[in-house]
Amino acid sequence: MSLTTNSEFGVRPRIWFAAYQFLWHLLLPLAFVRLAWRARHAFSYLHHIPERLGFGYSKPISQGSIWIHAVSVGETRAAQPLIEAYLAEGESVLLTHMTLNGRRTGKQLFAREIAAGQIRQVYLPYDLCWSVEHFLKTFKPKFGLFMETEAWPTVVFRCKEIGLPLFLVNARLSERSALRVNRFGKAGRALFQAFTGILAQTEFDAGRYRSLGVKNVVITGNLKFDVPLNPQLLAKGKEWQKELHAGNRLLVSAASTRDGEEAIILKAWKDLLLSNAFAIPPLLCLVPRHPERFLEVADQINNTGFKFRRRSEWAGIPSECAGLDVVLGDSMGEMPMYYGASDLVLMGGSLLPFGGQNLIEACAAGCPVLLGEYTYNFQQAALDAINSGAAKRIQGELLLTEPIALMEALKELLLNAAELVKMSAAAKAYSTEHQGATNRILAALDQQNLR
Template structure:
């Protein structure tokens, strides 16, 4: 089904939507100021500015392409198996993002398909009526797939009005987000009801969408279990791990950490090292979630008085780490290597109320995971990983100045290698057991679009 203009505007709640559009127009200058501010770190933030307004596209793409929207890095990686499946069918893909890092990740993952014109990358325009209209008329996709939590009102309502099937796939909805949607009353619920269908990750997610009045909800699983790890990077990590083990050292990876969590982790790490309970002190690798925070985290490590080495300063990861207590993972796209090198992962986003980051990739690399209490963005995945023995929760409060719970949890596992090995085996089993979302989503979409 191709996009064609329509005069119907019955999908959108009129008063609420008019207020939303007015707010967008008022805030539009600030959106460009924000891009300019981020350009301090990379001028690439100022590239493709016209795309954010729905025009200025450099290359055409074949009509009836499949439109997949992956807002940033995590969603782009999660979409990889589905995009590859559609490419294998001979389909063309329009891949949209909202962030620079998401676009960079897509360019890296689908370089060959981009070069041959099978994948076209652009930014999703800001959620203004006229910019969305330009975008849809330019590309005329056959149907659209939004990844995980994205639900831009102008896009969603306009697709419904013109008869363009738009699905929310790999969808997740936390209790907190569901409450937030309900605060908007019928207007908030109408947004999710306007999707042609929602393919949820878990029964928890499906129930929350149904509570919003969405009728067409299916459970398809989580695409992130189907994402292949880069075998070359994992092998590099394993070599790093072997070198550390030969020196009698373990490595802990604090992965995808968020603002405020590094301070907790570094204090716990200092307490752990000061206990002098290890023949050879373990090595901590901190990988911040957002690259723009690398300098800030570097300063935190220095202020903590810990000897550190930045990944960017190493020509090879198997370099000598004698005397080094912390490695800063200030590189992009190397998480499989960090996981491959690690004996234990502390999952960022879960120590403070950020909802947790993805633990699936760590488990696929055979890494046991320590979780804080805040995992509402990955509720089912966290519960399943704990149930199978691949992950454990840190017991106790994780407030600044009170990090005993984390240091004790680290000590308990690092001093019992047999327990670590048992958890590592469970982590791999967990990752394999939950694969299959790609096939489920393809089958459901085939049935709903053609059937």
């Protein structure tokens, strides 16, 4: 690769890039140690190791596909309507990931298309010059679409050098991330300027990319509004909800929770049940974001003294929830079922500074949503949901020792059936109103004459 001698990028970015490559080579052994460590919980982390170095692809190799990179679960789900649109046009897709869970999600969503050869699924190699070079020469895609926040310097700069169009789609950039990019000066700004174009979710995001000197920025909306919920799982959840309601019992799902949030939620839930505000106590369904934490969270629930059961241990028959305080949602790909059964969703990632997880899917299922303070990953979506009446934000400080604000917010909503019904209707209207990003993205890309 010639980036280190390409005058277009300036002296400092070239020095930065050389240092970046040196650091990658230095830390490469640690990347494999990390995979081995994670393999304690899932041996699949050690599968396809050569792909992470840009080699070891099974034959046949199809070239000229549309390359879509979705780093993990959320990005893969968001890419679904875009992938389906290209497949419907007869295109083949090269789908890359960085995480095991992202790859699992892609395989689950597109098993038939992968088997038919319409989709090729591999890991994006580590961001080393030689691994990226071999990857690009092997697959020779028509153009690339990186989902949301992915901007690997070696990949981005090399695509620019060889004239391979590369777009950042469904792009988002928080204020915190924009400040972090600016700390790298011209080197950081050059990274985003090297994209052929950026298709941003909101005006907030577009403004931050423009502040980095990016010229070709278009606002296309959020693809997550176009992602269909699995109707079978949603119906299964509704059956669960129906049986719970027959016993006058409500269900709260704490969805996609992150490390540290479960302790806050469990303390608030214990205080809620001890308040004796309910003739029939509600049920909590706790769904951690990462499957490798299922065992850890199960131990936390057990240590609180709650009566609980793991989803993996029962057939999903609602009557098996009788007498339980908590259900641990230790399953992958069943969020539509949990949403279908829920009367209220507490959105994970928003109670501590993780930026919030995807509230859009919950709203599409007609779930009222309760948000914490930290929603910068979904800034516009959260504001719109609150303004539409689909969501509420917890008022007050969330302390681990005394999460009174969370307990009071849960109690207030669960005791107000009329408000939950109103919020449910608002959630459905909100999710429908903001659809259409897929068509806007396709139209913007078609204007580039890429095919």
